[in-house]
Amino acid sequence: MNERLANIDPHRVDLVALYRSMLRIRTIEEEIAARYGEQKMRCPIHLSIGQEAVAVGVSAALTPADQVVSTHRCHAHYLAKGGNLVAMLSELMGKTTGCCGGRGGSMHLFDLEAGMLLSLPIVAASIPVGVGAALAFKQEGKRNVAVIYLGDASLEEGSITRARISRR
Numbered sequence: 804m805n806e807r808l809a810n811i812d813p814h815r816v817d818l819v820a821l822y823r824s825m826l827r828i829r830t831i832e833e834e835i836a837a838r839y840g841e842q843k844m845r846c847p848i849h850l851s852i853g854q855e856a857v858a859v860g861v862s863a864a865l866t867p868a869d870q871v872v873s874t875h876r877c878h879a880h881y882l883a884k885g886g887n888l889v890a891m892l893s894e895l896m897g898k899t900t901g902c903c904g905g906r907g908g909s910m911h912l913f914d915l916e917a918g919m920l921l922s923l924p925i926v927a928a929s930i931p932v933g934v935g936a937a938l939a940f941k942q943e944g945k946r947n948v949a950v951i952y953l954g955d956a957s958l959e960e961g962s963i964t965r966a967r968i969s970r971r
Contacts, residue, residue, distance in 0.1 A: 821863060825855040828879045831888065835878070835895070845897030846908025849924075851879035858883035861950060869948040870920040870936045872929040875910040877922035880952055885917035920949075927960035929953065934966040 832850045839848055851858070858879035865871070865884065873880040881891055887902065894901030895909055903911050910924035920936055923929045933951030940947045957963060 816863070821859050824859045824883060828855045828858065828882050831882065832878060844895045844909075845905075846895060846910070848895065848909045849875045851876040855879050855883075858952075865918065865948060865950065867916065867918050868945075869950065870918050870933075871950045871952065872920050872933040872936065873912070873922035873952045874926075874929060874954055874957075875922070875924035876954075877910065877912050877952075881912040881914065881917075881919050881922070884914070884919045886912060886914040886919050887917070890914065927953065927957040927962045930957060930960075930962045931966040 829852060832852045832855075835844070835848060836850055836852075838844070854876065862871075862880075862883035862885075867885060871880055871884050878891065881902075882888065890900065890902040891912060893899075894903055894905060894907060894912060897905040897908070899905045901907070902914055907913075911922060913919050913921045921929070921932060923932070930951055930953060933949050936949035940949060953963075
């Protein structure tokens, strides 16, 4: 078990703050869904409604220096990790003020300051990137964590078995 997680006192976790974060993400996602028909968003949208608790719970145990890689359903991961809401919405609308300069759209979000390394829409493509981030932390002697969010379809892809780190 991660040393940082072992030191978390469950009685001191701010459950109200976690709930508010989940509610914020759900509200944002529902508003995106409601406004998508206005044709201002310049990309396909894959919402993460119903997945807020995982993103918020995992992110609560991370530091800004820890890195996250995600899938096509990345809005909750991005926001829970501390990604900039205005930059995310600008990205969805194809504006240059977006987190990828308006070129990436809904499925390509990143915010290096918050520790959101990247999100990729290709099934299992984030796995080797996340393993690489973890390996870099290890080689640099850092105690940071790299989190890889993935869907169940990723488990059938070869990248999950090929992206292993030697335990030596």
